[in-house]
Amino acid sequence: MYDDRLVIAGREFKSRLWVGTGKYKDFAETRKAIEVSGADVVTVAVRRVNITDRSKENLLDFIDPKKYTILPNTAGCYTVEDAVRYARLARAAGVSDLVKLEVLGDEKTLFPDTAGLIEAAKILIKEGFIVLPYTNDDPIVAKKLVDIGCPAVMPLAAPIGSGLGIRNPYNLKIIMETVKVPIIVDAGVGTASDAALAMEYGADAVLMNTAIAGAKDPIAMAEAMKYAVHAGRLAYKAGRIPRKLYATASSPIEGML
Amino acid sequence: MVDALQIQVNGQPRDCWSGSTVGDLLRELEITTERVAVELNLEILDRKDFELRNLKQGDRVEILSFIGGGSLAGDGKGTN
Numbered sequence: 183m184y185d186d187r188l189v190i191a192g193r194e195f196k197s198r199l200w201v202g203t204g205k206y207k208d209f210a211e212t213r214k215a216i217e218v219s220g221a222d223v224v225t226v227a228v229r230r231v232n233i234t235d236r237s238k239e240n241l242l243d244f245i246d247p248k249k250y251t252i253l254p255n256t257a258g259c260y261t262v263e264d265a266v267r268y269a270r271l272a273r274a275a276g277v278s279d280l281v282k283l284e285v286l287g288d289e290k291t292l293f294p295d296t297a298g299l300i301e302a303a304k305i306l307i308k309e310g311f312i313v314l315p316y317t318n319d320d321p322i323v324a325k326k327l328v329d330i331g332c333p334a335v336m337p338l339a340a341p342i343g344s345g346l347g348i349r350n351p352y353n354l355k356i357i358m359e360t361v362k363v364p365i366i367v368d369a370g371v372g373t374a375s376d377a378a379l380a381m382e383y384g385a386d387a388v389l390m391n392t393a394i395a396g397a398k399d400p401i402a403m404a405e406a407m408k409y410a411v412h413a414g415r416l417a418y419k420a421g422r423i424p425r426k427l428y429a430t431a432s433s434p435i436e437g438m439l
Numbered sequence: 440m441v442d443a444l445q446i447q448v449n450g451q452p453r454d455c456w457s458g459s460t461v462g463d464l465l466r467e468l469e470i471t472t473e474r475v476a477v478e479l480n481l482e483i484l485d486r487k488d489f490e491l492r493n494l495k496q497g498d499r500v501e502i503l504s505f506i507g508g509g510s511l512a513g514d515g516k517g518t519n
């Protein structure tokens with residue numbers, strides 16, 4: 183299966199499960215969950231350094247940037263200006279040109295402000311960023327994002343942290359047919375079957391955080407997600423049988439008494 | 440005699456000596472320059488300029504780094 187690599191903007195990824203690093207009990211748990219998940223892309227946020235308590239540990243002491251692709255996000259940004267500012271800061275902090283671009287529309291749903299997203303993506307792409315946009319399950323917006331130069335799109339399954347699973351499978355399928363770049367289903371996954379389903383539909387990867395970090399046993403859920411994404415991908419490649427209303431016997435009639 | 444300056448670091452008032460650089464400030468705060476971004480009065484600094492940029496009275500310095508996050512992370516309010 184590891185020949186089945188995901189390639190985005192010339193970068194190869196072994197894992198089709200990408201994970202966030204928020205909401206864990208501590209860094210040790212974060213590291214363990216990521217290890218068990220098998221993910222090789224991890225998202226991080228950019229925030230002020232705690233200057234009053236320097237004893238606080240640094241996340242990147244626990245997650246080796248040589249081993250993982252660190253994908254900084256612009257989480258918490260509600261304007262084009264803020265998102266662009268955070269993306270530039272992330273790059274200045276020296277990981278890479280990659281950014282998971284989020285421009286959020288509203289605090290209650292955390293749905294993307296897709297107009298702002300496109301505007302911010304244009305600015306950042308012009309500055310040489312590799313922009314992976316967190317977007318709605320809207321095929322038209324996905325196409326626009328690809329047209330302006332995004333090498334992948336990250337449509338949501340459901341609101342961030344909601345655990346609702348895929349709310350609009352038909353739109354996701356249309357997105358997969360509409361754009362020719364990798365689709366990473368991002369946000370809203372609740373449990374393993376949601377992730378498997380996303381992959382069975384033909385998603386190229388799934389990104390999640392809360393579904394693992396918020397589980398009663400995050401390490402066990404990380405493992406479940408690894409298998410779910412793997413199984414879903416295999417099933418997609420294998421090609422499922424069509425749905426039919428009536429039965430088709432699997433044992434031959436011939437030779438019966 | 441060396442004058443003291445008042446600056447703001449990550450939103451908090453702080454004194455520093457006249458003539459000190461951004462690099463001096465980072466060392467004083469025991470922040471290694473690896474994987475931090477510094478914004479001086481909204482201008483993002485190149486790492487190589489940390490030792491060249493002198494701090495001035497009233498400067499606003501932001502020092503940022505990476506923390507755990509999915510989406511809207513860092514404050515425990517929510518991640519994806």
